[in-house]
Amino acid sequence: MLFNSLDFAIFLPIVFALYWLLDRFNVRYQNVLIVAASYFFYGWWDWRFLSLILFSTIVDYTVGNGLKNTEDNLKRKMLLWTSIVVNLGFLGFFKYYNFFLDNFIEAFSFFGGEFSSQSLKIILPVGISFYTFQTLSYTIDVYKKNLEPTKDFISFSAFVSFFPQLVAGPIERATNLLPQFYDKRKFDYSKAVDGLRQILWGLFKKVVIADNCAEYANMIFNNSAEHSGSTLVLGAVFFTFQIYGDFSGYSDIAIGVSRLFGFDLMKNFAFPYFSRDIAEFWRRWHISLSTWFRDYLYIPLGGSRGGKWMQVRNTFAIFIVSGFWHGANWTFIVWGALNAIYFLPLLLLNKNRSNLDIAGKGGLFPKAREVFEMMGTFGLTVIAWIFFRADSLGHAFSYIQGIFTESLFRMPTILPKLVLALLAFFLVIEWVGREGEFALNQLLLKWNRMIRWSFYLIIVAMIVLFSGKQQEFIYFQF
Template structure:
C-alpha cells in the first residue's frame, strides 16, 4: 500500500477512527489494532511475506526473553548470534543470493571453468532491510544491557510491523519506539495538526518534486547514449532531487502519520543538501541508518579511537557495507567506496565535527565560503549518485565519460522549465525552514492565519495537479 494511493487515503482514516474513538480507553486494544492494521498494510503488497515478518518477530521475541534469563556470557553470545544469523540469513537469501551466485559463476568462468547453476526468481520482500535492522537493534540492546525485553507479544509485534515506517523507515531503535507502546496515549490536537502538516510536505516532496524529477531522470538515464554530457549532467541533478524528495518525503509522511496516533519517530533527514562537507551530509542524510551503522558496526570495530590505519579501515568498512545494504549490485559498492573516499580526508584532518550547527543559523544567506562548500558537497554527492542510479558499472562510466567530454559544453536538450521552477521553489522553502524539524513546521507562523492557510492550500493544489502517477517510493526496492 502506497502512501500516495487512494487505498491509503481510505485506510488511514478508518484506522484513525477506530484507534481514537473505539479503542481510546484500552491500550491493549490500541496496540492490537496497530499490529493488525500493520499486517493488513504490509499484506496489501503481497500477503505471502506476512509469514516472514511474523517468523522474525517470534524469533526475536523469544530470544529477547531468553537473553534476560541467561547469566552465562557465552550462552548469551550464542543466543545473540542465533538472532543475527537468522535475520541476516533471510536478508542475505532474498537480497543477495543471485548476486553472489552470478559473481561466483563469473569468477570460475574467468579461469576457464563453467558452473551450471541457474539463478532463482526471487522476489525481494518490501521493507526487509528496514525491519530486519529494527529487530536486530532489539536483541543487540538487550544483550548489551541497554534494554529490558518485553513479555507483551502484541506490543512487540506492533513495534516490528508499525505501518507508518515499516517498509522504508526511519529504522527505529527498540529503546525509542518500543516503550511508547507501553504508555497510555492521549490525543493531542496540536500534535495531530503538526503531523498533518508534515504529511502535506512529505506528499509535496514525493508527488510534485520526486515523481516529476523521476520522469526526466529516467528518460535521460535510460537513453543515456542519445544525450550530450550537459544533458546527462542535468539528469544526474534530477536524480539527486528525485531520491531526496522521494525518500525524505516518505520519512515525513511516516513521522507525520505516527504523530496522528501519538507516537514520535526519530528524525531521518535534516536538509542534507545544505551540508558544507561530506561528514555533515552523512549526519543529515538517512540519519536512522547512519546512526545504526555507527552504533552497531563502526564503534564496535573501534570507531576512530585507534591509529590511522584503524580509522581508514573502519571508514571504508562502514561505507561499503552501507552501499551493499542498498542493493546487490557493484554500483552500490562503488557508491559506498566513493563516499568513503570523500569522508576520509575530513576525518584524518579531524574536521568531521566542525559543521554541527545549522548553516547560516543567524543570517538569511550563507557566506561566500559556505555557499562554495555547499555547492562542492552537492556536486560530489551528485557525482556519486550517478553510480547509485546507473544500471551497472559500465553504464555509469559511459555517462561520466560523456559528461567529462566536449559535449558538456552543448546546450542541454532536456530543460523542463516548470519542474525547474518547482524545484527552485522547493529549495527556497527548505532553506527558509532549515532551522526546524521539517521545512514548513513553523513557516509562516508569524504571518496572518489566512496567509498561512493560503500557503497550505497552494501546496495542496500542486499535489492535486501533479497527482496521478502513483509511483512507488524508490527505497521500496532496498
C-alpha cells in the same frame, strides 16, 4: 499500499478513527489495532510475506526473553547469533542470493573452472532491509543490556510491524519506539497538526518533486549515450532531487502519520543538500541508517579508537556495507566506497566534525564561503548518485565520460522549465524552513491562520496540478 494512493487515503482515516475510539480502553487494544492495521497494510502488497515478519517477530521476542533469563556468556552469545543468523539469513537469501551466486560463478570461470547453476526467481519482500535491521537493534540492545526485554508480545509485534515506517523506515531503535507502546497515548492537538503539516510536505516532495524529476532522470539515464554532457549533468541533478524527494518524502509522511497516532519517530533527513562537507551530508542523510551502522558496526569494529589506520578501515567498512545494504549490485558498493573516499580527507585532517550546525544558522542568507562549500558538496553527491542510479558500473563510467565532453558547454537538449521552477520553489521553502524539524515545521507559524491555511491550500493545489507520473517509492526495493 502506497502513501500517495487512494487506498491509503481511505485506510488512514479509518484506522485513525478506530484507534482514538479505543482510547478509553486499555492501551493494549490500541496496540492490537496497530498490529492488525500494519499486517493489513503490508498484506495489501503481498500477504505471503507476512509470515516472514511474524517469524522474525517471534524469534526476536523469544531471543530477547531468553537473554533476560541467562547470564551465561556462551548461551547469551548463541541467542544473539540465532537472531543475527535468522534476520540476516532472510535478508541474505531474498536480497543477495543471486548476487553471490552470479559473482561466484563468474570468479570460478575466471580461473578456468566450470560451474553451472541457475539463478532463482526471488521476489524481494518489500521493506525487508528495514524491519530486519529494526528487530536486530532490539536483540543487540537487549544483549548489551541497554534495554530491558519486553514481556508484552503485542507491543513487540507493533514495534516490529508499525505500518508508517514498516516498509521504508526510519529504522527505529527499540530504545526509542518500543517504550512508546507501553504507555497510553494521549491525543495531542499540536502534535497531530504538526503531523499533518509533515504529511503534506512529504506528499509534495514525493508527488511533485520526486515524480516529476523521475520522468526526466529516467529519460536521460535510459538513453544516456544519446545525450550531450550538459543534459547528462541535468539528468544526474534530477536524480539527485528525485531520490531526496522520494525518500525524505516517504520519511516525512511516515513521521507525520506516526504523530497522528501519538508516536515520535526519529528524524531521518535534515536538509542534506545544504551540507558544507560530506561528513555533514552523512549526518543529515538517512540518519536512522547511518546511526544504525555507527552504533552496531563502526563502534563494535573499534570506531575511532586505535589510530588513524583503524579509523580509515572502519569508515570504509561502514560505507561499503551501507552501499551493499541498498542492493545486490556493484554500483551500490562503488557508491559507498566513493563516499568513503570523499570522507577520507576530512577524517585525516580531523575536520569531519567542523560543520555541526545548519548552514546560515540564524540568518536568511548563507555566507559566500558557505555557498561555495554547499555547491562543492552537492557536486560530489551528484557524481556519487550517478553510480547509485546507473544499471551497471559500465553504464556509470560511460555516463560520467559522456559528461566531460565539449557538449558539456552546450545548452541541454532537455530543459523542462516547469520542473526547474518547481525545484526552485522547493529549494526556497526548504532553505527558509531549514531550522525546523522539516521545512513546514516552523514556517508561517507566527502568521495568522488565514495566511497559513492559504499557503497549505496552495501546496495542495500544487500537488494536484503538478503531480508527476506516479512512481513507486525508490526505497521500497531496498
